[in-house]
Amino acid sequence: MDSHVRGKVVVITGASSGLGEALARQLAERGARLVLAARRGDRLTQLTEEIVAQGGEAIGQQTDVSDKTQVAALIAQALTTFGQVDVLVNNAGIMPASSFAKNDTDEWDRLIDINIKGVLYGIGAVLPHMRERKSGHIVNVSSTAAHHTTGLVAPVYSATKHAVKEISDGLRAEEALVGSGIRITEMAPGMIDTDLKHTVTDPEMNAMVMQAYAPGQAMLTADAMARPIVYAIDQPDNVTIASIIVKPTGT
Numbered sequence: 438m439d440s441h442v443r444g445k446v447v448v449i450t451g452a453s454s455g456l457g458e459a460l461a462r463q464l465a466e467r468g469a470r471l472v473l474a475a476r477r478g479d480r481l482t483q484l485t486e487e488i489v490a491q492g493g494e495a496i497g498q499q500t501d502v503s504d505k506t507q508v509a510a511l512i513a514q515a516l517t518t519f520g521q522v523d524v525l526v527n528n529a530g531i532m533p534a535s536s537f538a539k540n541d542t543d544e545w546d547r548l549i550d551i552n553i554k555g556v557l558y559g560i561g562a563v564l565p566h567m568r569e570r571k572s573g574h575i576v577n578v579s580s581t582a583a584h585h586t587t588g589l590v591a592p593v594y595s596a597t598k599h600a601v602k603e604i605s606d607g608l609r610a611e612e613a614l615v616g617s618g619i620r621i622t623e624m625a626p627g628m629i630d631t632d633l634k635h636t637v638t639d640p641e642m643n644a645m646v647m648q649a650y651a652p653g654q655a656m657l658t659a660d661a662m663a664r665p666i667v668y669a670i671d672q673p674d675n676v677t678i679a680s681i682i683v684k685p686t687g688t
Contacts, residue, residue, distance in 0.1 A: 440467050440468065440671060441670070441671045441672065441673055441674075442464060442467040442468060442469050442667065442670055442671050443467060443468030443469070444468060444469070444470065445469050445470065445523040445524055445670070446469075446470045446471075446472065446515060446519040446520075446521050446522050446523045446524070447464055447469045447470070447471055447472070447523065447524040447525075447526065447670070448471075448472040448474065448511065448512065448515050448522055448524070448525045448526065448559075448563070449461055449464075449471065449472070449473055449474065449526045449528055450474045450475070450500065450502050450511075450526065450527055450528050450529035450555065450559065451474075451475055451502075451528040451529030451530060452473035452474055452475050452481065452484065452497075452528070453473075453475035453476075453477045453480035453481045453484060454475075454477075454480060455629065455659050456528060456578065456626065456629060456659045456662050456663060457473075457475065457526075457528045457529070458484055458659065459658075459659035459660045459662070459663040460526065460528070460663040460666055460667070461473055461484060461488065461495070462488065462663075463660070463663050463664070463667050464667060464670070465488045465491070465493035465494075465495060466493075467667065467671075469494075469524075469670075470494040470495070470519055471488065471493070471494065471495040471496070472495075472496055472497075472498065472511070472514065472515040472518070472519070472522075473485055473495055473496070473497045473498070474497070474498050474499075474500035474502070474511050474529075475497075475499065475500065475529070476499065476500070476501050477499075478497075478499040481497040481498075481499060482497055484497070485497035496514070496518055498510070498511050498514050502527075502529045502551055502554075502555030502556075502558060502559065503547075503550035503551050503554060503555055503558075504558075505554075505558040505561070505562075508555070508558040508559055508562050509558075509562045511562070512525075512559075512562040512563050512566070516566065521566070521570065522563050522566055522567070522573065523572070523573060523574065524573070524574045524575075524576065524670055525559055525560075525563045525573075525574075525575050525576070526576045526578070526666065527555065527556045527559045527560070527575070527576065527577045527578060527601075528576075528578045529551060529555055530551060530552050530555075530578065530597075531547060531548065531551050531552065532591060532594050533547065533548060533594070534591040534593070534594055537592075544593075545593055548593055548594060548597050549597060552594070552597035552598065552600075552601065553597050553600045553601065553604075556577055556601055556604060557604065559575075560575060560604070560608060563575070564619075567617070567619050568615075568617050568619070571617055571618045571619075572618050572619070572674065573617075573618075573619045573620070574619070574620040574621075574622065574669075574670060575608065575619065575620070575621050575622070576622045576624060576666060576669060576670070577601050577604065577605045577621070577622070577623050577624070578601070578624050578626065578666075579598045579599075579601040579602050579605070579623050579624065579625045580594075580595075580598040580601075580625055580626060580627075581625050581626065581627045581628075581682060581684060582594065582595040582598045582599075583595070583598035583599050583601060583602040583623075583625055584602070584625060584682060598625075601623070602623055602625070602680075605621050605622070605623035605680070606623070608621050609621035609677075609679060618674070620672075620674075620677040620678075621677070621679070622666075622669045622677065622678050622679065622680070622681070623679065623680045623681075624662075624665065624666055624669070624680075624681055624683070625680065625681065625682040625683065626657060626662045626683050627656075627657055627682075627683060627684035627685055627688060628656045628657060628685060628688070629656065629657045629658070629659055629662055656685055657683065657684075657685050661683075662683055665681050665683055669681065
């Protein structure tokens, strides 16, 4: 079967570990040309070098998605290197959590800046190019938290992921209205065993989260979650996978 991934230029944020890294490796195996972005430059460089050594095409650019100038520079570098951007995967995210009573406004700002503004900055940077080509695919990684209330554990994080879902739905409707041909996919992973859990620094909340991630709990691997994203990207241009919710079996 022909692959619709081969030759596509795919930009992935949050690519230095976890889901982003797993996705980069799977897409490289299928012949995608990759532009990898993350804040941790050393890990990004290592991943890029490994993909190239294995015969893949990839460049890395250290990027903080909360900085719109850096996000614009990322897309500009992709266009300079490869001449086009076929897919943008807005994957970068954090999951700090604390009770409302602690009034940790710095934490709230970081969540909004990375989980919401980072997605918006990516969309804003790539959309003019995709509209000009009348082709493209934007994949926004939300969470199962976008589809239900998480209660005591991480309500602000959950709110940011609800926002990602709404942004995805609204953008899809807007692009359909103007007939741009751009596909929009919202990917909602359940619990994944990645570094994301380590962004919960509040001691009380950290203890609860680590209990949820304890050995034996039902969890997805990063490789398992990357597969449905590859599936969505691999569809022909006249097929849009609008939303996929992926959960560990039994949850």
